[in-house]
Structures are given as C-alpha cells and as structure tokens.
Amino acid sequence: MDTTALDASYFDEQLYVKHVAVDNVIFGYHDRELKVLLQRPNYQQKWTVAGGYVRKTESVEEAAHNIAFLRTGLKDLFLEQFRSFGNPSRTKEDWLAIKKSFENAGVQPPPDSWILDYSVSIAFYTLTEFSLVSVQKGPFDEALEWWPVAQLPPMMFDHALIIEEALKALRRDIYHYPIGYELLPRKFTLPEIHSLYETILGKTLDNRNFTRKLMSSGIIKKLDEIRSIGAHRSPYLYKFEKKKYDAALKNGIFLGF
Missing domain, CATH: 1.10.10.10 (Winged helix-like DNA-binding domain superfamily/Winged helix DNA-binding domain)
Incomplete structure (x- = not known):
C-alpha cells in the first residue's frame, strides 16, 4: 500500500489504475541471514510486504522502483517481476481491518471505493545491500522493519505466499544471474x-x-x-x-x- 500520502486523493480513481496493485518483496542479507523488509499498517498486528497501487502516469516497473525507493531511500535497485496474484478471497478477510486503519488515521474511504474491493497484485522482488538502506516509514505505517525470511511475523492477505514465491524465484534465478x-x-x-x-x-x-x-x-x-x-x-x-x-x-x- 502506497504510503506517500494519506488523504482523500488516495481513493481517487482518476489517479490510479483500478484493481491493480504492485507488491515488492525487498530482500537484504545481514548476519548470514536473508531478510525481507516488512511494514505493519497503523492499528494492525499483522504485517505486509512493501506495496502500492499503480498511478496512471507510471508503468508497473516504475511503480515497483518507486515503492523500493520510498522504503529504502535507494534508487535503481535490481528488481525482477516473478508472478501475479489474483483470487477473490485473497484480501477479503483483512480488508475490514484495513478500512478501520484508514478511519483511525482520519481518512474515510467511500463506501463503494474500488480500493476496498478485489485487486490483482503484480509481484516483484528487489535486492539491496543491507548496510546501504535507510528504512523510511510512511504515514500509514506503524512500523517498517527487517525480518528473517525463516522467521516471519503474522502476515496479512496472501503476503506469506508472496514471500514464499519470491524466495522460490530468487533461488531459481541465482543459478542463472550473478545476483x-x-x-x-x-x-x-x-x-x-x-x-x-x-x-x-x-x-x-x-x-x-x-x-x-x-x-x-x-x-x-x-x-x-x-x-x-x-x-x-x-x-x-x-x-x-x-x-x-x-x-x-x-x-x-x-x-x-
């Protein structure tokens, strides 16, 4: 979810490609552990990968790069698209909790807003040198932290599956690219x-x-x-x-x- 601005424009369907999200699994390596950068929305106990919706002025690749930049402070990181995720039930259970987070932050989603409906996620993984990252929490984030891939916290939506599939893609790609x-x-x-x-x-x-x-x-x-x-x-x-x-x-x- 895009944390650059948390106001009524976030729900403006004239600004975003409706029902299309980008989720970016940001990997780093530290103390002999592969880690992933996760965010926890305000007033929530579960975590998500870094993500956001696609503006009509950008490509999905540009959206993925922007998401990585907003969380790490680094530009032009290596990223690779590895899968898309689409299922009517993928977000249904947790969206009521997210709607509550919006309301607690003083933003009221329109009752028929597309943002609370079923969206397809285009997933990327990003690689970065851990020591160069300056973690930057957005206005919708309660926390933004590195977690060992082997010890993930409770995850929202289908984001545990997204991380699992990102790791599979990384393991496949490491044999073919000098990542x-x-x-x-x-x-x-x-x-x-x-x-x-x-x-x-x-x-x-x-x-x-x-x-x-x-x-x-x-x-x-x-x-x-x-x-x-x-x-x-x-x-x-x-x-x-x-x-x-x-x-x-x-x-x-x-x-x-």
Whole structure:
C-alpha cells in the first residue's frame, strides 16, 4: 500500500489504475541471514510486504522502483517481476481491518471505493545491500522493519505466499544471474559469498566446487587486498567484474553448484 500520502486523493480513481496493485518483496542479507523488509499498517498486528497501487502516469516497473525507493531511500535497485496474484478471497478477510486503519488515521474511504474491493497484485522482488538502506516509514505505517525470511511475523492477505514465491524465484534465478552483486558489499571474501549462496539456496555447497565454478565464470576477480580478521586469518578480498556482471545479467549464465 502506497504510503506517500494519506488523504482523500488516495481513493481517487482518476489517479490510479483500478484493481491493480504492485507488491515488492525487498530482500537484504545481514548476519548470514536473508531478510525481507516488512511494514505493519497503523492499528494492525499483522504485517505486509512493501506495496502500492499503480498511478496512471507510471508503468508497473516504475511503480515497483518507486515503492523500493520510498522504503529504502535507494534508487535503481535490481528488481525482477516473478508472478501475479489474483483470487477473490485473497484480501477479503483483512480488508475490514484495513478500512478501520484508514478511519483511525482520519481518512474515510467511500463506501463503494474500488480500493476496498478485489485487486490483482503484480509481484516483484528487489535486492539491496543491507548496510546501504535507510528504512523510511510512511504515514500509514506503524512500523517498517527487517525480518528473517525463516522467521516471519503474522502476515496479512496472501503476503506469506508472496514471500514464499519470491524466495522460490530468487533461488531459481541465482543459478542463472550473478545476483550476489546486489546483496554483498563492493569487496568481499570467498567465505562471505559462499555463505550468501548457501543461505539463499538453503543447502550446503561444496566449497571447492563452488569457488571453481564462480571463478571460471569470470564474474568475480581476486584483489591484491586482504582483510585482517585475526591471527593467521587474512583472506583475500574479491569483487564483481562489472563488465562480465552486466553481460551475465543481460544474457544469463549457468552456475551449476
């Protein structure tokens, strides 16, 4: 739900594409956990992914980018459309509670407003480096927080399913696109990128095979720099090779770990 402005214009059908929403599953990686940025509407106990309706002046991709920017403060993040969700019962149970949130915030939805009716959601996932995000709560949000994907709070509507499907899409795409670039700091160690891929895929990856496949792809390169993390522990740093990364992002690769 769009939190940029909470007033009567929010219900103006001249501004929005009726019955079409965009939900954006924003992933970050922190402390060896894959996390998702969730919002909790005012006066609610359940949470949702970041989302909003599509203005008539923007494409669905632009809407997804705007939603990510409003919550993270970052522009031009990597995002991927992965599914749409449409079912007459997908929002029915929780919309009365949302209507109450509007009223408690001093905004009265028209009784026949399309916004309280069945909408189809076009779903994207977005990847961002956790440390760069400046979480920005909107006027309709009671809270906006990172949650581990493995420990989600109670979710509204069908948003638990949306996150589940986003994770499936991410796991599928990680074999074909070098998406670690979006989640790691600019410089990283081999153990760090190995841990990232294991966390996303939810399985153990043979270390030597993983390193061999990743290095042979040409998308990362070793730097003449080390990170000192203790006695006898000074691993080399690596970074993504931007030209190879861009080509792999455009044409795809296969990382058969």
